[in-house]
């Protein structure tokens with residue numbers, strides 16, 4: 141008995157570690173582009189708008205991946221779906237690092253984006269279905285933590301390869317993604333399929349065998365009974381149309397709305413473009429810019445950990461209003477720093493980085509985890525799968541729109557004569573030396589104020605629509621919608 145228990149624990153730890161690699165990869169492969177941008181932009185001599193295209197390609201891939209994963213993982217199983225994501229991660233990383241021109245880089249990023257979308261859906265599902273019941277509760281919050289750790293790891297790896305004298309530094313940054321991809325691939329080969337999926341295919345014997353290896357022996361039969369029950373209920377699951385019924389409209393508005401606000405306060409302009417932003421405000425060279433990003437990544441992880449302790453104590457609404465107010469404040473301040481950068485001189489760049497830290501800290505305790513938590517809470521069981529996938533699809537879609545438009549918005553809102561001029565070293569192929577070019581970057585002040593304005597709209601929206609779901613049983617939330625109750629009147 142004793143040895144079985146030790147074996148159980150080890151297996152569960154291995155499962156958790158391998159599956160966590162899948163979530164880390166999701167963070168890693170969205171973050172890795174930030175440190176690569178300054179290098180491939182110079183290497184391929186790209187305009188900012190081409191940089192946006194390459195960044196957005198990954199997000200378009202993620203939307204497509206997320207769209208089809210639900211079906212694929214039902215047909216082929218969770219394990220095979222994650223295995224295919226791992227293969228795409230490995231080949232996508234190799235292809236991105238190898239890309240001989242920007243067009244191929246776009247295709248490679250689109251390809252790896254598929255894996256990001258697939259894993260963002262199937263890895264949490266795999267973990268939820270295979271972990272022993274008592275571990276399940278903490279999963280949603282851990283999901284956000286693993287994304288932020290993945291982003292930080294990508295920044296650190298970018299930093300390790302960033303050499304201001306070597307324009308092709310971006311290649312090893314992308315190649316680095318092969319390693320976690322291989323860990324996921326090899327690990328996943330040895331991990332079992334989930335008992336829940338096997339059961340849904342009528343393979344009860346195999347399902348029981350796996351359960352005996354991972355679940356507390358006294359709970360195995362209980363789990364089997366519960367799974368059978370759930371599968372029965374699933375058969376009665378609603379179709380796509382049900383989610384658009386009038387009584388579910390509020391839940392849908394909440395899920396899409398929170399993701400809209402989460403993305404349109406510009407979080408990923410910071411996550412993807414911060415080295416560039418820091419270079420524009422006066423940090424010299426890509427390495428210095430990437431150091432700035434690393435500090436942002438550290439603040440992001442630390443405050444996400446803090447949020448794990450606060451979310452169930454303070455409740456969703458309080459955290460939302462405190463967090464979003466902090467976000468609006470720091471965006472306005474950041475805009476001011478850029479607007480007055482000539483007056484502030486060298487001090488300006490330190491103020492800019494400080495306000496980005498404040499911004500990311502407020503995001504990490506509020507909108508970051510709240511978005512994912514709320515979409516998993518507001519829908520009744522029958523439509524929870526479809527509902528939360530609409531939520532995460534909107535997340536990727538809005539993310540893509542923001543990444544695609546950042547530099548365009550910067551340009552649009554730059555008053556004549558206020559553009560920030562930087563001197564960038566570029567490699568001259570004729571003389572084989574570095575020459576200095578003068579670049580007008582526009583001024584991001586207006587863009588940050590634009591995101592602040594959306595944040596203010598978000599405060600008003602939140603007052604009317606954000607429900608307090610803390611301590612409210614999920615069934616009660618459903619009852620509230622059925623009665624036509626207002627979102628802000630939901631109470632435990």
Ligand code: BGC
Nearest residue numbers: 288407408411440508509539
């Ligand atoms: C968002 C991502 C973002 C990340 C930053 C997540 O909640 O959905 O778009 O990159 O937080 O930590």
